[in-house]
Amino acid sequence: xxDCLFCSIVAGDVPADIVHRDERTVAFxxxxxxxxxxxxxxxxxxxxxxxxVVPEDxxxxxxxxxxxxxxxxxxxxxxxxxxxxxxxxxxxDASNSVPHxxxxxxxxxxxxxxxx
Ligand code: AMP
Numbered sequence: 319x320x321d322c323l324f325c326s327i328v329a330g331d332v333p334a335d336i337v338h339r340d341e342r343t344v345a346f347x348x349x350x351x352x353x354x355x356x357x358x359x360x361x362x363x364x365x366x367x368x369x370x371v372v373p374e375d376x377x378x379x380x381x382x383x384x385x386x387x388x389x390x391x392x393x394x395x396x397x398x399x400x401x402x403x404x405x406x407x408x409x410x411d412a413s414n415s416v417p418h419x420x421x422x423x424x425x426x427x428x429x430x431x432x433x434x
Contacts, residue, residue, distance in 0.1 A: 319364040324418035328362050338389055342381035345389050345423075354426030355393045355402070359385045365419040368406035382421045395425035403429050 319325045326332040327346060334346035337357060348356040361378045365371060371379060386404055387396070395402045402425030407414040 319418075322364060322418050323416055324358075324360045324420060325364055328360065337392070338385055340381070340385065342378050343385040345385055348422070352422075353424040353429065355395055355424065357389050357393070357423040358420045359389065359423060360418060360420040366417050367408050367414060367419055369408040371419070378419075382419070386421050386423050389423050390425065393423075393425065400425060405433075 323332065327334045327336075328344050334349075336344060336346045338345035338359075342362055343359055344362060345357050345359045348358050359382050361382060363378055365375055365378065383404075390396045390402045394400075402423055405422040405424065406420075407422070
């Protein structure tokens with residue numbers, strides 16, 4: 319989609335530290351990491367956010383989860399290792415700043431609960 323930052327990263331028009339790419343997803347390191355490991359997994363197809371997902375998006379949403387697991391395992395924070403947090407931000411109270419569906423993969427330190 320025109321004027322979408324994450325569509326531009328998917329297209330290769332904006333540089334990013336990409337750690338994974340497949341037909342449905344691209345994963346890259348967050349530019350302002352909130353944990354030692356902070357990777358964003360985005361859909362290659364433009365979807366606004368987790369609050370707009372419809373049943374027809376199911377394959378893309380499953381692909382986000384599968385890629386998140388692969389990234390966590392590759393980063394050494396998989397379920398058999400330290401563990402990690404997955405987060406979708408939706409709307410202003412969650413500080414959702416980029417309107418393109420993305421899953422945060424956070425880990426590498428104790429993250430605590432509930433989040434601040
Ligand atoms: P959200 O608040 O869920 O919309 O998260 C958007 C995330 O995108 C934030 O954590 C930002 O730090 C991150 N971000 C913004 N621009 C870039 C960029 N060019 N490359 C990598 N991450 C970015």
